Amino acid sequence: MSIFQEALSTAFLLILQRDADLMEIIGLSMQVSLTALFIACVLGLPLGALMGSREFRFKQSLRGIFNALMGVPPVVVGLIVYLNLSRSGLFGALELLYTPTAMIIAQVILILPIIAALSSQILEDLHEEYRDLFSSLVVPPHKALLAYIIDARYSLLTIILAGFGRAISEVGAVMIVGGNIDHLTRVMTTAIALETSKGELALALALGIILLLLALLVNFAAQQFKSFQTVQRYGGGR
């Protein structure tokens, strides 16, 4: 049996048996990544809207920083968070190192720039398009902002999915700040890295397949949501 066949059968077996360890790892992976995504959206979308629709001092510098941070290596983020959360670090007293919270912090830092920078670009394009209309209609700023978010919802959803993809697939930072501790901070990516290093390639590949399926499932759900919304709003088309 080839390693891929073995991996596939191992993956299906693990899923069908609802293996307790696997379920725990999947649960923690989703919990950490979705929490990080939620926080990054709460912070990043208003920030993106601000950068996209308002003029203020240092706006271009702020945008440049976020653009640059989109490409920052996860291990560097992990290292910085590690230094700050370690006992001698700035936030050492909080004793967050090697906890899921530390992993969430690292992931928020990783995906916040993606959410803020990309949403700012999309909302800026929309702002350019609507500017004269909203000025002509004397639309109050809060209503304009809401209109931008509503009309850009599908593009924003794509950005949110990109953020989720970055979070769920990330390994370097969560390994450094989480420590890959069994039953505490072990997530799918760190488990894959561990199993690979142990030579358990079939199990590592099985975990990889499950991770891939999870990512596809989330994207599929988002796509279904979009289609449902379109049908709800516009009916069956002209």
Added chain:
Amino acid sequence: MRCALLPIQIDRLWLKARHKPLLRDISVTIKGDGITVIMGPNGAGKSLFIRCLHGLSQPDSGAINFAGTPLNSDIRQRQALMFQKPILLKRTVQQNLAFVQSLRADILMADIERVLEQVGLRHLAKQPVKQLSGGEQQRLALARALLLRPEMLFLDEACANLDPASVGQIESVLLEASNRGQKIILITHDIAQAKRLADDIVFLHHGQLWEHSPADRFFTRPASEQAQAYLDGQILI
């Protein structure tokens, strides 16, 4: 019923971009009800001129008064502007109008139905705007403008690139609005349309006002050589 925003007094209006004057010392008083048509070759400053009248562009100097009051937020809310390329929200026809309704407490659902009927779009109320033709989009923009019940309606080449049926429909709605006492200020390059609609003509060239005359006189005996050349279809430099 006379438009309460008249007369429009424009005094020594200047607007420059990168030190290049785009509007030069324009002084004109538009007193009459009905339809004023702004004409002139490309680059004459026509769009910029009505953007200034609607407060979308700020002149460098000069004064614009509506019935003796400088342009302010209240006056702007009593105006509406139809752009050459309609700017529509990425929603359905009805939702575009509902957005305007959300801005003004006095607009009712029945008003939305009425303006949709008026511009012949009632059967497309649930369609997303991206599925509308150019003419339908422009009629939706007109419906949105009418929904605001503006005392003064500006149209920036709103009928450009439309088929004769759509132009005819928009023109009949404009004439109805004008007969109800709404002041219409319209930019067009279509001389036949100007002849059909205009009560008076403002002629601009190179950002300067060359002529403001009643329509019949403008088309039979224009006062400026530039206007005559424009009407003769000559290229103005």
